[in-house]
Amino acid sequence: MDAAIGGEFLLEEGFATVNHGAYGATPRAVLAAQDDWRARMERQPSRFFNGTILPALRSAAEELGGFLGARGVDIGFVGNATEGMNGVLRSLAFAPGDEIVVLAHVYGAVRNTVRHVCSVSGARMVEVPVAFPRPDDGEVLAGLAAALGPRVRLAVLDHITSSSALLLPIVEMVALCHARGVKVLVDGAHAPGQVALDLAALDADWYVGNCHKWLFAPKGCGFLWARGDRQEGIHPAVISHGYGQGFAAEFDWTGTRDPSAWLAVPAALAFHARLGGAGLMARNVALAASAAAGLAARFGTETGAGNRAAGAMATVRLPDGRPADRARAEAVRARLLAMGTDVPVMVHNDRLWLRLSAQAYNDPADFERMGALVTQAVAAV
Numbered sequence: 601m602d603a604a605i606g607g608e609f610l611l612e613e614g615f616a617t618v619n620h621g622a623y624g625a626t627p628r629a630v631l632a633a634q635d636d637w638r639a640r641m642e643r644q645p646s647r648f649f650n651g652t653i654l655p656a657l658r659s660a661a662e663e664l665g666g667f668l669g670a671r672g673v674d675i676g677f678v679g680n681a682t683e684g685m686n687g688v689l690r691s692l693a694f695a696p697g698d699e700i701v702v703l704a705h706v707y708g709a710v711r712n713t714v715r716h717v718c719s720v721s722g723a724r725m726v727e728v729p730v731a732f733p734r735p736d737d738g739e740v741l742a743g744l745a746a747a748l749g750p751r752v753r754l755a756v757l758d759h760i761t762s763s764s765a766l767l768l769p770i771v772e773m774v775a776l777c778h779a780r781g782v783k784v785l786v787d788g789a790h791a792p793g794q795v796a797l798d799l800a801a802l803d804a805d806w807y808v809g810n811c812h813k814w815l816f817a818p819k820g821c822g823f824l825w826a827r828g829d830r831q832e833g834i835h836p837a838v839i840s841h842g843y844g845q846g847f848a849a850e851f852d853w854t855g856t857r858d859p860s861a862w863l864a865v866p867a868a869l870a871f872h873a874r875l876g877g878a879g880l881m882a883r884n885v886a887l888a889a890s891a892a893a894g895l896a897a898r899f900g901t902e903t904g905a906g907n908r909a910a911g912a913m914a915t916v917r918l919p920d921g922r923p924a925d926r927a928r929a930e931a932v933r934a935r936l937l938a939m940g941t942d943v944p945v946m947v948h949n950d951r952l953w954l955r956l957s958a959q960a961y962n963d964p965a966d967f968e969r970m971g972a973l974v975t976q977a978v979a980a981v
């Protein structure tokens with residue numbers, strides 16, 4: 601771990617933390633800002649909930665909008681990306697025979713939400729295959745184009761996929777769907793703070809993101825952005841007093857809860873900027889790429905993204921000749937955890953793959969150490 605930057609976090613010493621993408625890690629400075637908000641809330645709850653909270657939320661949304669290339673008024677805070685995706689998917693009306701397109705690499709919880717929406721409406725989920733490893737952007741776009749038949753009402757597209765860590769050509773994908781008259785809900789759970797974003801330019805219909813992954817916000821901090829003309833009829837997963845009073849009002853109040861993670865967004869943005877902002881994102885992307893290449897060379901295997909554009913997460917095939925299944929993947933991961941590191945271990949095409957993440961506190965030695973432990977774990981399990 602980079603000693604100077606590692607000290608800004610609470611991360612356990614001696615553990616090779618190379619899995620930032622899973623849950624993020626919150627810096628001490630941001631936790632302190634969150635604590636300040638909590639103290640204000642608890643010192644005088646009436647004043648806080650009757651007066652302070654709403655302008656503070658709107659001001660945090662404005663600052664977040666500035667970072668995302670969006671207007672604050674088009675942003676509603678949610679507890680996490682899952683909640684944001686639920687808000688949109690469960691607000692839209694689908695009829696029997698309608699189709700909802702998802703990518704084959706869609707996040708499991710989002711796939712479940714689409715399955716639920718289909719089961720109550722009679723709509724059908726259509727999956728776009730994604731080749732792996734080293735998918736070609738043109739192939740992904742062609743697969744999407746082929747799925748956009750006349751019954752498709754919505755495309756649910758990942759900006760960065762979860763288990764395969766693919767940075768997808770989201771601009772082209774959104775444009776393709778719109779050219780076919782299909783609305784787009786983007787699952788950008790991993791994108792904010794990992795790659796540059798300009799939501800106004802992207803012009804999707806809805807974009808959901810997390811701030812608690814790559815933007816250093818405390819856990820429980822996600823957002824839903826909705827284009828101005830796509831806000832009507834979109835409700836948070838929990839309906840409360842703001843019902844019918846406009847997009848921002850509906851999301852600003854979903855019952856009494858601790859909003860301190862949302863209110864700490866300005867502190868998280870300041871931390872991200874202090875560590876370099878765009879420079880930090882570029883540094884993390886480069887570190888992930890070199891770490892993945894180094895591991896693939898060490899293992900004698902391959903990387904999932906190849907030379908295509910990627911973010912700060914990468915996948916590498918494990919050095920394992922045995923048949924791969926979920927149970928073996930879990931056994932390897934459990935062994936790694938006991939040995940002092942953690943990486944998601946997935947099955948792709950009957951082979952085991954790991955996903956690594958490179959964040960500010962990582963240095964190349966973290967990935968070398970993880971690689972040595974992976975070799976041992978695979979041999980031992």
Ligand SMILES: Cc1ncc(COP(=O)(O)O)c(C=O)c1O
Nearest residue numbers: 680681682707761762787789810
């Ligand atoms: C692509 C994608 N979507 C959604 C989520 C859900 O994020 P959260 O658990 O913060 O709701 C994740 C989590 O890793 C993800 O990778």
